[in-house]
Structure formats: structure tokens, C-alpha cells
Amino acid sequence: MTKILSPEELEEELRAIGAAQYHDKHPFHKLLHGGKLNKGQVQAWALNRYCYQSAVPRKDAALMSRCHDRDLRREWIHRITDHDGQGDEEGGIERWLVLTDGLGLDRDYVISRKGALPETVFAVEAYVNFVRDKTLVEAVASSLTELFAPSIHKERISGMLENYDFISDDVMAYFKRRLTQAPRDANFALEYCKQNARTPEAQQGVLDALRFKTHVLWAQLDALYLAYVDPGMIPPGAFVPDAA
């Protein structure tokens, strides 16, 4: 791409990336939401996904650590408190632990990340490093998968509640909260990218950042699929479900 895009064209291309390669299309999610997994497989998903959830505040702090624009930092900081909580507000990570509690996983084991797949940790830390090392607008752009999150969260809430007797309404609180948080954040980030990526190179960087992030999400499901679905090759040291 060598020509400069209008802000609207940039948004179109970003949305096309989501339509093509957001992880809602991954076979693992089809199984998860369609009730095709057993409890052990859902445990494996929640345990691994904890690594991602718990890294989000570090990722957002990494963005702030290289941001010289005080206004942007003031806007961005609520993403950290959304996940870490603040005062009486428990935060998204705590809500995720309610889910892993509900699935019967030991909380200290989940937090230790010792049972996580190596590929999960690599993908998640690649995201933190990307945000720390790339340009600021690329760092912002890597959050844009949130544009596509509400539909997958809605599908997940209804699908999992309907299909699994071990999933109850209260353990799905994380996803319900994200239904309002994610669109607000995604819209801000989208406007930021449209306004601040004003050269072909910067726009290419923004598009590549979103592609990168879809890879971060996709790779985590690939690893789950290989280890816990087909062919079911669990790496040494990784979580082994009792009832798989």
C-alpha cells in the first residue's frame, strides 16, 4: 500500500481485517460456544485465557510508559482500573477468577500461570512487548480487536449458559461488563488511529498492528485446540484436566 487512505477508508480496512481473521472464526470458539466441549476443556480455556486477561493492565501500563501525551494517558488509565479494579470495584481480573473458581480450578494455580500452555504465554507477552516497542499509534491500534468483541461476548454468554450445566449466570459477569466497556474503548482507539495515522506508512503500521493482535488471539486458540481437542497433545507441565 503506498497511497494514503482517508480516515473512512482506514476504518473500512480495519473492519475488513476483523471480518477476515478475528478469533470468533476459530474452530475452538465454535466448539466452546456450541456446547461441544467437556468441562476439562472449558477449564483449560479459562485457565489459559487468564494469562491474557491478567496481562492486559501490564500492556496498558506499557502503552502509558512510552506516552508523552498527558491527555492520552488520562484517557487510557481507566483501562488499567477496569481490569485491576480500584477501591471497592473488583475489576475484570477478579471477575475472571470468579469464572475459574466456578469451574473448580484452584485460584492460586490459575494465578501462578504454571499450568498455562507455553504458546499462550509467548503470545501474551508478545502483545505486551509489541505495545512497549512499536509506535504509539501502532500500540493503540493493537487494541482494536475490541471493535469485534461485543458480538463474540454475546454469543459466548448465551451459548455457554445454554449449553453447559457447569456454567451459571454469575460466573459470566466478566463478559457482561465488557459489553459496555469494550465498545467505548474501541471507539476511542479507532478515532485516535484515524486522526493520528496520516501517512501511508503509519496507516500500514496500524493495519499490521491489528493483524498482529488477531494473531495473538488466534494463536492462543490454536494452542488450546492442539493440546485439548485434536489431537490432544498436552505439553509437559501444562494443565491436565481430571475429566477430559
Place this chain on the structure above:
Amino acid sequence: MTKILSPEELEEELRAIGAAQYHDKHPFHKLLHGGKLNKGQVQAWALNRYCYQSAVPRKDAALMSRCHDRDLRREWIHRITDHDGQGDEEGGIERWLVLTDGLGLDRDYVISRKGALPETVFAVEAYVNFVRDKTLVEAVASSLTELFAPSIHKERISGMLENYDFISDDVMAYFKRRLTQAPRDANFALEYCKQNARTPEAQQGVLDALRFKTHVLWAQLDALYLAYVDPGMIPPGAFVPDAA
């Protein structure tokens, strides 16, 4: 040092570092607080010190970006909002800009950091990088100069108000606020270091981190002294006072 210190001994050694080499002892501060500088020299100090002030939230975000402990992140985050502000609270950086406004400096010029001394920028960014790259307890320890800040702030408030007709009470708001913020933060960080540096190597790291930080502060005053006091060699591109 090869033997392990008790927490109390570690605190003693930390306080000894402050007593020996905190920047309250720098000749530039003696001149600043004693009313021995002209307005241009005070402008140069405030302009350069802005670089430091404005980097503090990035430094604290850098610490959070590598902190896997949610409780510590929840404790640490107020340091960012103390400086950046949040909602109606203006924050320390804004209060610093009130000082530079009051000294007649153009706000955009101050924020641009274009007139800052190269040594200032290097020292400040070395601090941000240190916090990002060293161990977590070393990163925390590098904040411990705050143990020694209240006395210098008190001396500064009274000395500058008394000695300079271009300094008024309202522009000193930054320092007044820090009189309560700094001790609270310093006490937390000190306890953290005493509890978490439990090997001789970790304790050496903590002591070195505080020494490093005193160098960061000292180097900034060295640069100001050379450029604006004696011999008055202002580097090309750096701020030139009108009335020096």
C-alpha cells in the same frame, strides 16, 4: 557486601545514602533556596525540572508494565494520577505548569522540552529505562528519594517565597501537595523493599537503585550549574534566559 541485612539495617543504609548524596546538598539548590539566583536561572531550573516531573507517570507506568502482582499495581496506580490528574483533580504536572506560567515561560515551549538541557533528558530517560529494565524491587527502591523530599520541599517553599519577588504562594502549590503525597508513597516503598529484598544480592540492588536515583537528581543540577551558573556554558539549542 555479602551478609544479609535485617530490614532495620537495610533501612539504616538507605537513609545513610540519602544523608550522603541526596540533591539537597547540591550547590545549585543552596543558591536556589537562598535567593541567590536571578529569574532567568530559576526559569531554567523550572523548565528543566518539568522534564523530570512529566516523566514520572511514564516511570510509574513502566513499573506497572512489568508487575505481575495485581495488589501492587492497585497500590501503585495513584502515583500516576497524582501527577497526571484524574477527572477534576488537576494533578502535579499541571501544578508544575502553574509554576512555569508564573515564571513567565511559554507553556507550549515548556511542554515541548525543546529548551531542556540534553543532560536533563538523558538523566530522566535513564530513570524511566531503569524502572522498566531492572528487577521490580530495584524499580520500587529507585523511588526512595521521596524519603528525603519533604525537608527539601519545606526549605524550598519558605526559601523561594522569602527570597524572590517573582515567586508567589500559588505557584508553589506543587511542593505543598507533595509534602503529604511523598511521605505516604515513600513509606510504602520502604516497607516493600524491606520485605522483598531478602538476599544480599537483592539488598545490594536496592541500595544501588537508590544511589542510581540520587545520581539522576544530582546530574540534573550539575547540568543546570554548568549551563546557567558557572561557567555559564549553555549548550546550543538550550533555553537562553532573557534577563540572565
